[in-house]
Amino acid sequence: MARTMAEKVWEEHVVRRADGEPDLLYIDLHLVHEVTSPQAFEGLRLAGRKVRRPDLTIATEDHNVPTQDLLAPIADPVSRKQVETLRKNCSDFGVRLHPMGDIEQGVVHVVGPQLGLTQPGMTIVCGDSHTSTHGAFGALAFGIGTSQVEHVLATQTLPMAPFRTMAVTVDGTLRPGVSAKDIILAVIAKIGTGGGQGYVIEYRGEAIEALSMEARMTVCNMSIEAGARAGMIAPDQTTFDYIEGRAHAPRGEDFEAAVEHWKSLRTDEGAVFDAEVVLDADELSPFVTWGTNPGQGVPLHAEVPDPASYEDPSARAAAEKALAYMDLAPGTPMREVRVDTVFLGSCTNGRIEDLRTAAEIIRGRRVAEGVRMLVVPGSMRVKEQANAEGLGEVFEAAGAEWREAGCSMCLGMNPDQLKPGERSASTSNRNFEGRQGRGGRTHLVSPQVAAATAVRGTLSSPADLAAL
C-alpha cells in the first residue's frame, strides 16, 4: 500500500505493537536543555535508573543563558542554578554537554542540524515544542514534556498515540522579498492555531522544494504554531548536500548507503493524506502578525482587522482581547505600526542564512533613532561563521547589538526582555501575551521585514527602503 513519509518513518521505529496499546517507538536522538530536564534527571535518581543511551543524547544550554558578558557568572541566581543543575546532571549521567562558551553551544534546534546529528528518517525528540524544526530533513521530530524526557532518558523509547497526516502543498515561486517565514505565517493564518491538531504535516510542492535547508527549518519550526505534532519535508539533493561532511554525518560508503535509504522515505505516489491544504507562493507577500497568537496575521500591506468582521463569536472575542493587549486600533495600516525593538534570532530565524539576509538589507544603513536592534545568532558556530563573513561588523556599524548565542528575547528567560508596553518586530515564533517580557507586544516577522523595520522604525519590507 502506498504510504506517506511520516508513516514510513514511524513504521521503521516501532519497537512493540500490541492490541489496545500505543505503539512503542524507538528514539534515535534526544536533545536536552536546562529548562525541561532537571525534574526528569531527578526522577531517574529517585528511581535509581540510568540513561539507557547517553550516546544518543546531547545537551546544550540555551533558554536561560545571557547573550553578553559570558565570562561573568549568570547574574540571576535561579537561572544560574538551573544551568549548574544541567551541568551536574550531564556529568553524573554521562551525557555530552555543550555549555556556554563552547563553540557548539547554542539553541538546541540549531545545534543538532549543524553537527550533522539531524538526518532523514530519524526519530528526534526534545523537551521543547520547536523540535519540529528537525522535520526539515525528513526526520519525525516532536516536542515532548518532562515526563516523556524522563521516559526517553530511561528507555530510549516513547509510547506514542497514532497521528493523522496532512499535506500542505505550496505551488509556484516566491517573489523577491518573500521568505519561508511568510509561507508558514500564511499557513497558520489559513488553518488556524488548532488546524494542525493531531496531524503530522508534510510540506511539499514546487516552492518548498526550492527552499534551502535553513528556510525549510523555518517552515517546519512553526508547525507547532498551527497545532501540528510535527512538520516534515522530503529529503532531496539539497538535504544530502547540507548533511555531507558535517561532524556526525555518515562517511564514504556509509553515506552512499544512507542516501539510498533516505531517498526511499519519500511519500509514495498515490499515498493518501487525511487532509490537504494548498497555497500559491506567487500570491504570498511579507506577512506580519497583529494579535497575540501566531494565527492572527495579515499581509504587511494590509490593515489591523476589525473584530466586528469576524462571524465566529469566539474569534471575535479573541481579536478584541488581542487588540486591547496590543494597543492597536482596527483599520490601522500595519506599515504605520512603530516598534521599539527589533529581535533577529531564535530557532526560527537565527541561522546563518537569516543573518546574511538581514545583513544584506542593513548594510550601509542605520538602525532608526530610538529603535533597539538585537541580533542573536542561533549558535556560537553561526556567530563564528557570521564574523568570518563580516556580518557582525555590518550589524554593529548599523547600530545593532551583536550578541552571543541563545534563545534570548524569543521567550525572555534571560535578561533580554521587552519592558511593559514596549513593542517588537521579532523573527521568533510566538506573539503570546508577555512572551518577550511582561506587558511586551510582539509582531512576528521575517528576517527581511525585521531588517527593514529596524531601519525605518515602523513595520516595513525591504521594498519600502530608500535606495542607497
Place this chain on the structure above:
Amino acid sequence: MEKFDVHTGRAVPLRSSNVDTDQIIPAVYLKRVARTGFEDGLFAEWRKSDPDFVLNRPEYEGASVLVAGPDFGTGSSREHAVWALQDYGFKTVLSSRFADIFRGNSLKGGLLTVLLPQEVIERIWKAVEADPATEVTVDLVEREVRSPGAGVQEPFELDDYTRWRLMEGLDDIALTLRHTDEVGAFEATRKPWLPVTL
C-alpha cells in the same frame, strides 16, 4: 501518580480561547529545578493584572474542575503548565479542544483532560456563572461528565489504555521497562550509519 476514578468538585469557567502555556505559567517560573510548588505561577500574569480574573474571585475558591475555552494549552511544551494546574488544586480540565503536547503531558501526569462539545462547555459555563456552587462530576470509570445543576450528562472519549493507566495510577516508564528485551532486540537492527553523540 495518584489514581483517578471519579472526581466531583466545583468548577471555574475560563471563557477564553487559545489559552497558551505561556499564560498558564509564564517562563520566569520555569527556572526552578524542583517538581512541586508551581501553584504561584498558575496564570500569574492574569491573576496579577486583572482583579476580575476568574481565579481572583472568591466564589470560585477551592474549585477543582477547570472549564476552559477551545484550543487550551497551545504553544510551549512545558509540563510545568500541568504541574501548576495540579499544584493549584485542579484535578481535571474540560475543553472542546486541547493542544496535543499539553494533552499528552496532562494524561501522563494524572491531570484528566476531557474533551466535550463546545455546546456542553457553554452550558456548564452558564450554570457555574449563575451558581458557583454547581458541582461537576468527571467519571472516568463510566467515561461520563455529569452536572445535574447544569443539566449535563455527557459521555466523553478516552482510549482504553490511557483510562486503565490513569485508573491504576501507573507510570509509563515502569510499564515500558517490562519490555526491555524488545528494546534491546530493536537496537540490534538499527542502521549502522545512524549518528552517535559520544
